[in-house]
Amino acid sequence: MRTVGIIGSGPAGATLASLLTMKGVDVTLFDDGRRPDLIVGESLIPAIVPVLRKLGLEERTAAICQHKPGVTFTFSPEEQVAFCFDSLSGSPMPTYAYNAPRPAFDNLLDQRATELGVKRAKVRAKIERVNGTGLQLAAETLEHAPWFHGRQPDLLVDSTGRGRLFARTLEVPAEIGPRKDVAYFAHYEGFADPMPRGQVIIGRLARGWCWRIPLRDCLSVGVVLNKDDAVQFGATPEERLEGVINHDPLLAAAGQGRRRVTEIATYTNYQLVSRQGHGPGWVMTGDALGFVDPMLSPGMWLALHSAELLAERLDNLPAYSREMRKLIKAWMGLIQYFYDGRIFAMYKTGMFFEQKFPGRISETMHDFFNRKIACMASGLTTTSRFGHGMLQIMSRPAAWKTDPATLAIR
Ligand SMILES: Cc1cc2nc3c(=O)[nH]c(=O)nc-3n(C[C@H](O)[C@H](O)[C@H](O)COP(=O)(O)OP(=O)(O)OC[C@H]3O[C@@H](n4cnc5c(N)ncnc54)[C@H](O)[C@@H]3O)c2cc1C
Known part of the structure; x- marks a missing residue:
């Protein structure tokens, strides 16, 4: 053997x-x-569920984890796009994940x-x-x-x-990736709960981005920013994490009554x-x-x-x-669309057309696009050439209404 x-x-x-x-x-x-x-790595994607089933662990996972219905991206304090995994229904992929x-x-x-x-x-x-x-x-x-x-x-x-x-x-x-980011994260109590319950929030910040991952008894809050930008918030991980939270209108509002319940972990060069x-x-x-x-x-x-x-x-x-x-x-390739702003530009352009031409065609386009992105980001069709081709084609006209560079994550 x-x-x-x-x-x-x-x-x-x-x-x-x-x-x-x-x-x-x-x-x-x-x-x-x-x-x-x-340890970081708390937000899971639907594709992990079949592996957990293969291991005979889904029930025990569900007992300790927070059910995750989807992810919301806030690309400005007023604008957001929500992906719900139930848009995957009818596909072989589970319509949920876990935190x-x-x-x-x-x-x-x-x-x-x-x-x-x-x-x-x-x-x-x-x-x-x-x-x-x-x-x-x-x-x-x-x-x-x-x-x-x-x-x-x-x-x-x-x-x-x-x-x-x-x-x-x-x-x-x-092969080293292009971003020179540092991530700080910790668990908090007293942060406003993202809705629907268990929804992960990814927020674009003035510099970098942040996550809010609801766990059963607390909220994991992380900020990811360029190393040079990080030093401007202070010298210690605590000053930097708290500084970024206080600086961002959405995080600051949601975290008004927050209490940090863990140390702060730092990750670089990943x-x-x-x-x-x-x-x-x-x-x-x-x-x-x-x-x-x-x-x-x-x-x-x-x-x-x-x-x-x-x-x-x-x-x-x-x-x-x-x-x-x-x-x-x-x-x-898929992640790059989020960093360089093309995904958010597609949404803004989509929203513009929905408002200007409300009706079934706009709605169908919106649902189709949402489902395609959810399929790719769930792990179901991440390698699909059709999916990547579609993104490439749709990101060009998306720039008609909004310059993706203005929505890029710094
Ligand atoms: C900032 C950041 C945020 C992230 N957020 C997410 C997220 O939200 N969702 C997600 O899915 N992923 C996320 N990840 C990625 C995720 O954390 C990792 O992909 C995952 O932990 C990889 O698992 P692994 O088993 O390969 O490695 P690890 O989890 O690192 O496990 C390695 C194990 O090997 C052991 N080990 C090391 N050296 C030795 C040795 N010499 N002898 C014996 N044992 C040894 C270690 O003790 C450890 O137990 C994030 C990563 C970063 C950097």
């Missing part, structure tokens, strides 16, 4: 361990079990691997480079898995997230994708392979889906890497 050693029991690693074990593969998870109390308290959700995925009989080596794993482009577990790490009897697993998987253990060890270069996803006897999953951007929240699904895809393509790593690269590229 083939032996697989997975390093890192975050969402990607734990999911892969479970799915491979279900297929009868002999899997060992290397992880020391330490997780921070506050997940990360440590508890990660524990669920991790516990599931244990329930299914995955072997555990409780250690922060170390690896070494061999024969130029190969990798092996360091002897002191292998000792924590005595069932290997000193032999290396047939396949090593990097699921160490932003630690990017294999890429760092092998000095695999990364838009990067490894140029190589696999090599002799090794492969990367989740963030260890690449992370696109938090806008549209594809990260957790990409992590779980990379596990799903790898479990299917275990004997064809090039095909796995190719497919993941295609997905990552498609998400990057």
